[in-house]
Structure formats: structure tokens, C-alpha cells
Amino acid sequence: MRKTWVTPGGIHPPENKQQSLTQSIGEPPIPEKLVVPLGQHMGAPSIACVKVDDTVLKGQKIADSAGLVSVPTHAPTSGTITAIEERPVAHSSGMMALCIEISNDGQDQWLPREGISDFEHTSPSALLSIITEAGIAGMGGAGFPTAVKLNPGFQRPIDTLIINAAECEPYITADDALIRERAEEIVEGIRILSHILGNPDNILIGIEDNKPEAIAALRPHIQDTGIHLVSFPTKYPSGGEKQLIYIVTGKELPNDQIPADMGMVCVNIGTIYAIKRAVVDAEPLISRVTTVTGRACDINRNYDVLIGTPVKHLLAHNNFDQQACSRVIMGGPMMGFSLTSEDVPIVKTSNCILAPSYKEIPEDEPAQPCIRCGMCAEACPASLLPQQLLWYSQAKDHDRLQAHNLFDCIECGACSYVCPSNIPLVQYYRNSKSEIKKAQQEKIKSDQARERFEFHKQRIEQVEQEREAKRAARREAAKQAKTSTTSNSAADIVAAAQARAAAKKMSPEQEQAKLERAVASAEMRVQKAQQKLDSAVANNDTEEKINILSAALNGAQQKFDKAKARLAEQLN
Amino acid sequence: MLEIITQQPILAALVALVGLGLAFGALLGFAAEKFKIEGDPVIDQIDELLPQTQCGQCGFPGCRPYAESIADGDAINKCPPGGQATINAIASLLDVPAPALDEEHGQEAEVKTVAYIREDECIGCTKCIQACPVDAILGAAKLMHTVIVDECTGCDLCVEPCPVDCIDMLPVEENINQWQWPAPQIPSGLIATDRMNGPNLVRPEDSVSNREDVA
Numbered sequence A: 001m002r003k004t005w006v007t008p009g010g011i012h013p014p015e016n017k018q019q020s021l022t023q024s025i026g027e028p029p030i031p032e033k034l035v036v037p038l039g040q041h042m043g044a045p046s047i048a049c050v051k052v053d054d055t056v057l058k059g060q061k062i063a064d065s066a067g068l069v070s071v072p073t074h075a076p077t078s079g080t081i082t083a084i085e086e087r088p089v090a091h092s093s094g095m096m097a098l099c100i101e102i103s104n105d106g107q108d109q110w111l112p113r114e115g116i117s118d119f120e121h122t123s124p125s126a127l128l129s130i131i132t133e134a135g136i137a138g139m140g141g142a143g144f145p146t147a148v149k150l151n152p153g154f155q156r157p158i159d160t161l162i163i164n165a166a167e168c169e170p171y172i173t174a175d176d177a178l179i180r181e182r183a184e185e186i187v188e189g190i191r192i193l194s195h196i197l198g199n200p201d202n203i204l205i206g207i208e209d210n211k212p213e214a215i216a217a218l219r220p221h222i223q224d225t226g227i228h229l230v231s232f233p234t235k236y237p238s239g240g241e242k243q244l245i246y247i248v249t250g251k252e253l254p255n256d257q258i259p260a261d262m263g264m265v266c267v268n269i270g271t272i273y274a275i276k277r278a279v280v281d282a283e284p285l286i287s288r289v290t291t292v293t294g295r296a297c298d299i300n301r302n303y304d305v306l307i308g309t310p311v312k313h314l315l316a317h318n319n320f321d322q323q324a325c326s327r328v329i330m331g332g333p334m335m336g337f338s339l340t341s342e343d344v345p346i347v348k349t350s351n352c353i354l355a356p357s358y359k360e361i362p363e364d365e366p367a368q369p370c371i372r373c374g375m376c377a378e379a380c381p382a383s384l385l386p387q388q389l390l391w392y393s394q395a396k397d398h399d400r401l402q403a404h405n406l407f408d409c410i411e412c413g414a415c416s417y418v419c420p421s422n423i424p425l426v427q428y429y430r431n432s433k434s435e436i437k438k439a440q441q442e443k444i445k446s447d448q449a450r451e452r453f454e455f456h457k458q459r460i461e462q463v464e465q466e467r468e469a470k471r472a473a474r475r476e477a478a479k480q481a482k483t484s485t486t487s488n489s490a491a492d493i494v495a496a497a498q499a500r501a502a503a504k505k506m507s508p509e510q511e512q513a514k515l516e517r518a519v520a521s522a523e524m525r526v527q528k529a530q531q532k533l534d535s536a537v538a539n540n541d542t543e544e545k546i547n548i549l550s551a552a553l554n555g556a557q558q559k560f561d562k563a564k565a566r567l568a569e570q571l572n
Numbered sequence B: 001m002l003e004i005i006t007q008q009p010i011l012a013a014l015v016a017l018v019g020l021g022l023a024f025g026a027l028l029g030f031a032a033e034k035f036k037i038e039g040d041p042v043i044d045q046i047d048e049l050l051p052q053t054q055c056g057q058c059g060f061p062g063c064r065p066y067a068e069s070i071a072d073g074d075a076i077n078k079c080p081p082g083g084q085a086t087i088n089a090i091a092s093l094l095d096v097p098a099p100a101l102d103e104e105h106g107q108e109a110e111v112k113t114v115a116y117i118r119e120d121e122c123i124g125c126t127k128c129i130q131a132c133p134v135d136a137i138l139g140a141a142k143l144m145h146t147v148i149v150d151e152c153t154g155c156d157l158c159v160e161p162c163p164v165d166c167i168d169m170l171p172v173e174e175n176i177n178q179w180q181w182p183a184p185q186i187p188s189g190l191i192a193t194d195r196m197n198g199p200n201l202v203r204p205e206d207s208v209s210n211r212e213d214v215a
Helices: A124-133 A174-196 A212-222 A241-249 A269-280 A311-317 A375-379 A386-394 A398-403 A414-418 A425-487 A490-504 A508-538 A543-571 B002-007 B009-034 B041-049 B063-071 B083-094 B127-131
Strands: A033-037 A061-064 A079-088 A096-104 A160-165 A202-208 A227-232 A264-268 A287-293 A301-306 A352-354 B113-117 B167-171
Touching (some): A160 A174, A160 A269, A264 A269, B041 B063
Parallel strands (some): A202 A227
16 A cells, blocks of 8 residues: 555545445436537637538537647537537636537437557657547546646656546545446556656556545556556545645645646546547547436436536436525535536536535525634645635735735635635635736736837837928928029029039930830831731721821821931931 | 054044045945936836826826826826726825825726727728827728727727717627636624524525435
8 A cells, every 4th residue: 555645634524425326327318409618628719610500420520729728629429510609608607608509410420430459559749639639628627638738848757647536526426437337448548648658657546545446446457557546535625636646646736836847747537538538449528427416306326428418408317306406516516616507518527517405505604704713724725824815805915815825725615614604715715816817917918008108109209200300301401492592693503404404414325225216116106007007908998997097107107207317317 | 644643643533534434435426326226216116006098087198107297296096097996006105095086087987998990980080090099099091990909908099089989988898718706795794693584594495395304
């Protein structure tokens, strides 16, 4: 058994995991319409590459990635695109975002696909591009594009791969169920990842000891593979990236570094499974295991849900009782958020739909004043001072908030959970974080505006100066002209004019060349006029036209003669 | 020389003090030249705090002139785009009491707005382009103009010169990425016994079948 380390703080809320583990992972019927949001991952939302009325096959790419930190999106089933528009999405704001709606044609027909059977002979970069193309983003919650995480660059060699199977939040059992049923595929996924990262020395699966079945399922598959299973005592929030790294390695991640800076990569186990499906089975990320639980649902179970399935559809399948439900939560009871609409779709990061009864998760009690009991500080896994942060947040003292490391808060909710005054601490921190971020953005914008204003002023000044210089030059010229006309006599002016004329006069050679050109062109014109006249006579044109043409010929002939005479004059 | 000094201590003290004075004077003089700061740093600090809309509502042609004027002792409550937050920041910088915004110069806008040109109606007169302090309007004579929304500070200065009134100040649309978590409501007058009469006493589950009891 490997040594594990104990993180500070943490809480032990009721686990409530058993009820959703009584049955195996199910497959709900495919809804008639699936709504696939374009921004399911961290970074730039993908860009739709299909049009309304296009037919798509299951697994077909429907939106391209939009930059380096972005992933594409795929059709979860075959059908027709019926809309590309703003729809409510799973977000704590309850706001709308661009989504693609697909009408299911009932065929569920796959795009032809071919996986890679011997990934060991495929280059890591090729595997990474498969992972990006499959639309894989962190499935633990943050949705960070996985390929970016797995590509830390040459200057940061990776010696430790940590697989996050802690799943510390109450109610959620998606990872647990996944490991129980698909351990072999997960281990293959770990081997793919290990190959991509250049076979790091340590491969650790971090798992809480409340999942004995999952541990037992994994054990036979990891024997003699160099993969270590690290089980540690259950405590919320041990599944946070920094917390898990500390628990399994004893190393604390500085707040300005990412795990790769310390030679580590930490990947969620659901993501590992998705990677295996993408590489070996050539299946893009179009479904995920989601726990549907809570007493307002008759059936509590894990489902392999297609991305884009509306929450309403999933709940209806589980005999959801709207009357008995206090609120529908996406995610767990600690870090999840209440949905404002049940039409929102399941996305790549939705690990749980929780529909609790009123008794199960009562509405928040009214908050009361802080009594400085200090329980929040004891519970904080990041060793922060939650009550200090609360004061500063209420006072909107951004400098002090940052000095007290507000941005190290992982928003786990342990402080709010233990608070005897029911103060919604995390909500204060979230509010302050977004205010600080907004202030920073505004600062950048105002600096930009200042720069542009300075440039604007400078430009106006420059134009004004140029104008002034021109005016001065003109004034000077006028003055000079005036003085020259008054001081010189008429004879001088004539002399000056003659001098100008002489300067303009061409040399005899130039003159001759010019006259020669004139003669040549006049001759050409005579010939052309002659031709026209001849053709007119030959075609028996009207007399009038012939007359006109012969007159033109005459004129041309005269000009030719004149030019010749002038040339002769010049030559003499 | 040495003998004269030792015999006349008063002279010696005088010489020593004058010498020291000269030496330190020279040192200070050198330091004053060497470490000279161009301009008044407090102006830059104030300018940093102003919102840089360059709207001129304070009566100065831009934010920096107003910052200079504040440094010279002008009132700090003349900036409506910055609002109370800016006033407070400047007050704490200058260590003076923070007054309320001077309504004479305008009111603090509740939502941030930016200019939009109704492009069908634009006649291409370039008047707004000349009015824009941050060069955020694109266009040329007799050609349609448009606002670079990302660069617009919402200063309003382009609205007035437009001869056909085709510029609207529209609120900045909030998208999902800019959304801010709302602040929790700070409870007022709540003591522990209020809980008993609070809104949570009567819960809907009292009226519906209680699933927990069934299970």
C-alpha cells in the first residue's frame, strides 16, 4: 500500500452514493431532438460547420475547433440539423448560448470509422490530434481541452501521471460505475496516455476508499502494468486537482503553477475512457456516463447519455416528480448549480443530475451574521481564511481579497457547509472573483483607450502642424513673389520669360525625332482612310458615305503633307 | 596650518562644519539631478484611476487634463462614467474625504453603453469620426461609417455632431462569458428566532406526499 498524505480541512457530508449504484449503467432512449451546445469546453466555442437541413451521421463533426484551446463538436446520433440558434444551456447564469439542434432520424447510423489497434506504434502527436479531433475535454468538470493538457512541451518532462478517480462529491457515482463495468477499457486508456506522455515513471490512480467494488474491478487489470492504485480515506474535496496531487504525491502545487510545471499531469478517469474510445474505437466524445439521482426520481441510476440529451428527457425516463423536487441541480450538491430550465442539454462536463426532494436538500436557511467561530477556516482545504474573505468581499476590498489569495479558492463549498450561520460564503467568493476579473478587464480596456486617445491627440497635432507648415510655406512664397515683382523692371520679367521658354525648348535631335513620329503616324492615318474608302467602294455603299470617307482621306493627306513639310524644314 | 587649527578651536569647528555642509550639499545636489522624476507622479496615478472614456463631461478635454487639474486641487467628483467607485479610489489615493458625484456633470450610468451607427441612414459626413476621441469609428467621406465596438468607450461625443441622428447608444450585451455571479443578499435584522417565522417554515412538501416517509 502506497503512502498517502492528508490534506488540510475537508468535510464528511453524507455520501448518498448507494442509491444510484444498485443498477448497472443504463442507456436511455434517444430523444427526438438533441441540442448540442458549441461551447461545452473551456476556451473558444467551436464553430458550426453544418447548415440547417443538412443530414448528419452519428459521430460526424458538426462544429470545428476555434483555435488552439478548443475542440470540435460531433453529432451524437444520425439525423437532420433543424436549428442553429441560441438556446438555454447548462450554466449557472441560466443564459443562452449557440447550440445545434439535431432531429433524430431513428437510425442511429454511425459514420464509417476505423480505430487504431496498435497505438504503441503510433506517434504521440498523431494520437494527440486524434484526441483533439474527437472533441475530448476534461470530463471531471472544468472541460479543459485534454490534448492541450497532454502536450506540455519539451521543457516540462512528465514523470507522473495521476488519474483522478476520487469522485468525492456526494451523490455522484458516474466514475465509480464506469470503473466497475469498464475497467479493462480504462486501463487501456491509461496505457495510451502513458504512451503519449513518454511512459512516465509513476502512474497513479487516485481513488477514495468508499469505492471497494471499483478498486476490486481495477486490480486484476493493472497487475504487472506499473500502474499503481492509490486508495485513500474518503474526505470531501479530495478530488480537486491540487488536493489529489497532494494526497497521492505529498507535493503541494504553488498557486501560480500548473501540474505540468512539476512534471505531473492529472486526468479524470472519465476522460481516460473517452480517450480509449476515441483512439481504439474511433468514437468521438458523443456520450458520457451521468448519474441521475435524488429522491424526486423513482429510479436512481447511471446512464450512458448522448451529449445533447435534454435534462427533461432524462428525468422523465426516471419517473421524475416535479411536485416533490425542490430544484434540479446539475453536478453534485456541493459544487453543482441549480438549473433554471430543464430543457438544457447534457454536455461533456455534466457528471450528475440531482433532483432532490425538499427534505433531502432543503432550501437555504436565511443567512445570519458571522459569529467568527472559525469552523470555515478549519474546513477549508486550501488553507484560506474564509471569514476574512467574507468581510473583504462584503466591503468589495479587491486588494485585500487578492492578498488573502481569493483565487486559490476552489469553490468546493466546504466552508458554507459547516457555517452555523448559513452564510453562502462561496457565492460571495464567486461574486468577488467575477468582480475582480471584470475590473481587470476594464483596466486593460481603459489602458487601451488611453493609448488610443494619446495617439489620436498626437495625430491631430501632427496634421495641424503639417497644415501650419504648408501655410507658412505658401505665405513665404507669396512674399517672395511680391518682392520680386516690385523690385525688378519689366525688362527683367521679359528676360525671365525668355529664359523659361529657352529652358522648355527641345534640342534639335528631339525636335527631329518628334516630327518623324508625327510624319509616320500621319502616313498611317492616310493609309487607313484609303482602306476604308476602298472597302466602301467595293461594298457599293451609299454615295454620301463614300463622300464622307473621301473627305476624311483628303484631310489626312493634307496633314501628312504638312508634317512632311515641317520635317523637311527642320532638316534644313 | 594644523597648528593654527589646534590653537583656535572655534575656527576649527567652523571650518569643519562648513566643509561638511558643502560636501553634503554637493551630494544632495547631485542626487537631485541624478534621480530627478519627470512630471508629477501623482498625475499618472490619478490618470490610472480615471475610466479613460475621454468624454469630457468633467469639462476637461480628456481624462489626463482632468487628472492634472485634480493634482492642482480641483474637485474629485466630476467624473460620471467612473462614478462613485472612481471617486472613492481617488479619495483614498489623495487621502481626502470622498464626496458624492457632482450631478452638474452628469449622472452615473447604470449600464455601460456603446455607440452603434444605423448604417442604412449614415450619409458619410465624417463628423462623428472627427468627434471620436479614441478613433473608434471607421469610414470615409460619402461612405458608410461604423463603430469598432470593442474600442468604443461609450463617451457619447459622436451622438451630438451627427446631422441625421443615426447613432444610438446601446447597452453592452452581456454574454455567457462575461456573466457575473450576483452578490448574495446581505441579511438585515435577522436573529436566530426569526427562523421560526421565516419563509422556510411552510414548505411545499407539507402539502405533497412525502416521499421520504414512503421510502
